[in-house]
Amino acid sequence: DAKTTQPNSMESNEEEPVHLPCNHSTISGTDYIHWYRQLPSQGPEYVIHGLTSNVNNRMASLAIAEDRKSSTLILHRATLRDAAVYYCILRDEKGGTSYGKLTFGQGTILTVHP
Amino acid sequence: NAGVTQTPKFQVLKTGQSMTLQCAQDMNHNSMYWYRQDPGMGLRLIYYSASEGTTDKGEVPNGYNVSRLNKREFSLRLESAAPSQTSVYFCASKKGQGGYEQYFGPGTRLTVT
Numbered sequence: 001d002a003k004t005t006q007p008n009s010m011e012s013n014e015e016e017p018v019h020l021p022c023n024h025s026t027i028s029g030t031d032y033i034h035w036y037r038q039l040p041s042q043g044p045e046y047v048i049h050g051l052t053s054n055v056n057n058r059m060a061s062l063a064i065a066e067d068r069k070s071s072t073l074i075l076h077r078a079t080l081r082d083a084a085v086y087y088c089i090l091r092d093e094k095g096g097t098s099y100g101k102l103t104f105g106q107g108t109i110l111t112v113h114p
Numbered sequence: 115n116a117g118v119t120q121t122p123k124f125q126v127l128k129t130g131q132s133m134t135l136q137c138a139q140d141m142n143h144n145s146m147y148w149y150r151q152d153p154g155m156g157l158r159l160i161y162y163s164a165s166e167g168t169t170d171k172g173e174v175p176n177g178y179n180v181s182r183l184n185k186r187e188f189s190l191r192l193e194s195a196a197p198s199q200t201s202v203y204f205c206a207s208k209k210g211q212g213g214y215e216q217y218f219g220p221g222t223r224l225t226v227t
Contacts, residue, residue, distance in 0.1 A: 032214070043118075043204045043218030044157065087156060101147070101172065102216060104156030 004088045009109040012078045020073040020108055022088030027068050032091050034102070035062065035073050037084040044087065044104075047073065083112045116140055118219035120205050126225045127195045135190040135222050137205030143217070144210030146188035147172075148180060150201040151221075157204060163188055165210065195226045 005023040012018040024033070035047040048055055048062045050071070055062040061074040075082055087107040121136045139146065144165045149157040149172075159172030161180040169180050177199060179191045188207075192199060205219040 034214070036216075041221075043206070043221050044216075045218065046215040049214050101159055101162060102157070103173075104149075104158070106154075106156050 004090060004105055006086070006088050006105065006108045008106070009111065011111045011113065012075075013113050014080060015077050018075040018078045018082070018110065018112075020075075020086050020088075020110065021070065022072070023070045024088070024090055025069045027090055028092065030092050033062065033064060033068075033071050034089045034091055035060070036087045036089065036102070036104075037082075038087070038107070039081075039084045047086070078110075078112045080112050080114060083110055085109050118205055118207055118217050120203075120219040120222050122222060123220070124223050126227065127192075128227055129196060131195050132191070132193050133195065133224075134192075135203055135205075135224075136187070137189065137219060138187045139205075139207040139217070140186065141207060141209075141217065142185070143207035144185070145208040146182065147206040147208075147216070148178075148188070148190045149204045149206065150174065150199075151204060152201050160190065160203075195224075197226045200224060200226045 032049050032051050034049040036044040037047050038044045048057055048060050050062045050064055063072045085107040087104050089102050118139045147162040148160040151157045158174050160174055160178050161172055163169045163182040166185045169182055181189045203222045206216045208216045
């Protein structure tokens with residue numbers, strides 16, 4: 001699986017937007033970009049995923065660079081509940097051979113200040 | 115809908131003891147997974163089951179066995195626990211082909227002394 005690089009930690013203030021970057025310079029054409037987050041003492045939860053186009057859902061937006069070598073998870077208005085570890089993961093969907101396996105890095109610890 | 119449930123929530127074992135971690139999902143998902151998470155680290159895949167009746171090794175399978183009992187249940191067994199297996203264990207499930215989102219359970223915190 002192609003590797004991703006994320007900052008170890010980021011800080012934000014409540015109600016401000018947060019942009020979480022992820023570099024994936026060796027991404028292949030069939031790699032989807034997935035984001036999960038893990039709140040303290042909980043299992044990870046799915047946030048969003050995309051392939052080439054920018055994506056929006058009720059939790060966040062995903063902006064994917066034109067060359068796909070980087071992406072940014074955008075939380076439009078951070079709340080205290082968004083304090084978590086955010087993981088950017090690439091998953092090869094070609095032919096379904098990955099069987100959904102996720103390879104987690106160390107992620108970015110997001111701290112949200114009141 | 116309970117989602118993914120895991121039992122027990124906490125367990126302390128002595129070195130050499132055995133135990134089985136239970137996982138069940140009520141979403142009719144085909145694929146199920148076992149991960150472990152060591153302090154300050156991301157999750158690592160132990161075993162997975164792409165569909166009922168199949169299991170495959172993940173990144174760190176040594177010291178573990180699994181059973182896909184039926185479509186709902188996927189258990190993880192430690193035959194002879196070692197201190198290196200002290201970790202938090204997460205079970206997850208996914209719809210299968212065409213499903214992108216993986217759903218995780220609350221975890222089992224295991225300590226081996």
